[in-house]
Amino acid sequence: MCNANYIKKLVNKIIEKYDVNPFNIVNSLKRIEFNAQPLTKNINGFYKYISLNQQIIVINSELNKAEFIFTLCHELGHYFLEHKNTLLLNSSFTMNLKEEYQADLFATYLYYRYVKSFEDNDLFYYPSRAQELLYKLLNTN
Numbered sequence: 001m002c003n004a005n006y007i008k009k010l011v012n013k014i015i016e017k018y019d020v021n022p023f024n025i026v027n028s029l030k031r032i033e034f035n036a037q038p039l040t041k042n043i044n045g046f047y048k049y050i051s052l053n054q055q056i057i058v059i060n061s062e063l064n065k066a067e068f069i070f071t072l073c074h075e076l077g078h079y080f081l082e083h084k085n086t087l088l089l090n091s092s093f094t095m096n097l098k099e100e101y102q103a104d105l106f107a108t109y110l111y112y113r114y115v116k117s118f119e120d121n122d123l124f125y126y127p128s129r130a131q132e133l134l135y136k137l138l139n140t141n
Protein backbone atom coordinates (compact mmCIF):
# COMPACT_ATOMS: atom_id res chain seq x y z
CA MET A 1 0.00 0.00 0.00
CA CYS A 2 1.27 3.42 -0.86
CA ASN A 3 -0.68 5.99 1.09
CA ALA A 4 0.42 9.48 2.06
CA ASN A 5 1.65 8.36 5.46
CA TYR A 6 3.81 5.61 3.99
CA ILE A 7 5.33 8.07 1.54
CA LYS A 8 6.10 10.63 4.27
CA LYS A 9 7.94 8.00 6.31
CA LEU A 10 9.86 6.85 3.26
CA VAL A 11 10.94 10.42 2.41
CA ASN A 12 12.01 11.04 6.03
CA LYS A 13 14.15 7.91 5.95
CA ILE A 14 15.78 8.89 2.66
CA ILE A 15 16.60 12.38 3.96
CA GLU A 16 18.19 10.83 7.04
CA LYS A 17 20.26 8.44 4.95
CA TYR A 18 21.29 10.79 2.13
CA ASP A 19 20.45 14.46 2.34
CA VAL A 20 17.53 16.85 2.00
CA ASN A 21 18.91 18.24 -1.25
CA PRO A 22 17.55 16.18 -4.18
CA PHE A 23 20.69 16.91 -6.24
CA ASN A 24 22.85 15.38 -3.50
CA ILE A 25 20.49 12.41 -3.30
CA VAL A 26 20.61 11.68 -7.02
CA ASN A 27 24.38 12.11 -7.11
CA SER A 28 24.84 9.57 -4.32
CA LEU A 29 22.86 6.96 -6.21
CA LYS A 30 25.48 5.25 -8.31
CA ARG A 31 22.98 3.24 -10.32
CA ILE A 32 21.29 6.35 -11.63
CA GLU A 33 22.60 8.25 -14.59
CA PHE A 34 21.24 11.78 -14.17
CA ASN A 35 21.29 14.58 -16.68
CA ALA A 36 19.38 17.60 -17.95
CA GLN A 37 18.61 18.19 -21.60
CA PRO A 38 16.08 20.11 -23.67
CA LEU A 39 12.91 18.00 -24.12
CA THR A 40 9.65 18.79 -25.86
CA LYS A 41 7.41 21.25 -24.06
CA ASN A 42 4.91 18.84 -22.50
CA ILE A 43 7.53 16.54 -20.97
CA ASN A 44 9.06 17.65 -17.69
CA GLY A 45 11.35 14.69 -17.43
CA PHE A 46 11.43 10.94 -17.34
CA TYR A 47 12.61 7.94 -15.41
CA LYS A 48 13.86 4.91 -17.26
CA TYR A 49 14.40 1.57 -15.58
CA ILE A 50 16.89 -0.45 -17.59
CA SER A 51 17.95 -3.03 -15.04
CA LEU A 52 18.49 -3.45 -11.32
CA ASN A 53 21.87 -1.78 -11.68
CA GLN A 54 21.02 0.87 -14.22
CA GLN A 55 18.38 3.58 -14.24
CA ILE A 56 18.25 6.91 -16.01
CA ILE A 57 16.72 10.21 -14.92
CA VAL A 58 16.47 13.03 -17.43
CA ILE A 59 15.01 16.44 -16.57
CA ASN A 60 13.93 19.01 -19.13
CA SER A 61 16.56 21.74 -18.99
CA GLU A 62 14.00 24.31 -20.20
CA LEU A 63 12.09 24.22 -16.90
CA ASN A 64 12.34 27.02 -14.36
CA LYS A 65 14.18 26.34 -11.12
CA ALA A 66 11.19 25.29 -9.01
CA GLU A 67 9.73 23.02 -11.70
CA PHE A 68 13.15 21.52 -12.34
CA ILE A 69 13.71 20.63 -8.70
CA PHE A 70 10.15 19.35 -8.29
CA THR A 71 10.54 17.14 -11.37
CA LEU A 72 13.81 15.75 -10.04
CA CYS A 73 12.00 14.90 -6.79
CA HIS A 74 9.26 13.22 -8.83
CA GLU A 75 11.68 11.04 -10.81
CA LEU A 76 13.47 10.11 -7.58
CA GLY A 77 10.06 9.00 -6.35
CA HIS A 78 9.88 6.45 -9.15
CA TYR A 79 13.27 5.14 -8.10
CA PHE A 80 12.56 4.89 -4.38
CA LEU A 81 9.04 3.55 -4.89
CA GLU A 82 10.66 0.88 -7.05
CA HIS A 83 8.58 1.52 -10.12
CA LYS A 84 9.82 -0.74 -12.85
CA ASN A 85 7.93 0.41 -15.90
CA THR A 86 10.53 0.69 -18.60
CA LEU A 87 9.78 4.32 -19.28
CA LEU A 88 7.81 6.77 -17.16
CA LEU A 89 7.25 10.03 -18.94
CA ASN A 90 6.41 12.94 -16.75
CA SER A 91 3.88 14.60 -19.02
CA SER A 92 0.32 15.84 -18.88
CA PHE A 93 -0.85 12.71 -20.72
CA THR A 94 0.17 10.29 -18.02
CA MET A 95 -1.04 12.19 -14.97
CA ASN A 96 -3.73 9.63 -14.14
CA LEU A 97 -1.49 6.66 -13.66
CA LYS A 98 -1.28 5.42 -10.10
CA GLU A 99 2.49 5.43 -10.26
CA GLU A 100 2.51 9.05 -11.38
CA TYR A 101 0.27 10.02 -8.50
CA GLN A 102 2.52 8.23 -6.00
CA ALA A 103 5.62 9.85 -7.47
CA ASP A 104 3.91 13.24 -7.18
CA LEU A 105 3.09 12.63 -3.52
CA PHE A 106 6.70 11.63 -2.92
CA ALA A 107 7.95 14.68 -4.83
CA THR A 108 5.68 17.07 -2.96
CA TYR A 109 6.91 15.94 0.43
CA LEU A 110 10.59 15.85 -0.52
CA TYR A 111 10.25 19.27 -2.13
CA TYR A 112 8.52 20.59 0.99
CA ARG A 113 11.32 19.31 3.23
CA TYR A 114 13.94 20.76 0.87
CA VAL A 115 12.27 24.19 0.72
CA LYS A 116 11.91 24.21 4.51
CA SER A 117 15.67 23.70 4.87
CA PHE A 118 16.25 27.24 3.56
CA GLU A 119 15.79 30.34 5.63
CA ASP A 120 14.67 32.29 2.59
CA ASN A 121 12.04 29.79 1.57
CA ASP A 122 9.86 32.50 0.05
CA LEU A 123 12.15 32.19 -2.96
CA PHE A 124 10.44 28.93 -3.85
CA TYR A 125 6.97 28.33 -5.09
CA TYR A 126 4.99 25.12 -5.32
CA PRO A 127 4.00 23.90 -8.77
CA SER A 128 0.20 23.91 -8.92
CA ARG A 129 -0.22 20.14 -8.78
CA ALA A 130 1.91 20.06 -5.65
CA GLN A 131 -0.21 22.55 -3.71
CA GLU A 132 -3.21 20.27 -3.36
CA LEU A 133 -1.06 17.25 -2.53
CA LEU A 134 0.83 19.22 0.11
CA TYR A 135 -2.41 19.99 1.91
CA LYS A 136 -3.26 16.30 1.89
CA LEU A 137 0.19 15.29 3.13
CA LEU A 138 0.32 17.79 5.96
CA ASN A 139 -3.11 16.77 7.20
CA THR A 140 -2.30 13.07 7.42
CA ASN A 141 -0.82 11.52 10.52
Ligand SMILES: [Zn+2]
Pocket: 074, 075, 078, 088, 089, 090, 099, 100, 103
Ligand atom coordinates in the same frame (compact mmCIF):
# COMPACT_ATOMS: atom_id res chain seq x y z
ZN1 LIG B 1 6.49 10.10 -13.47
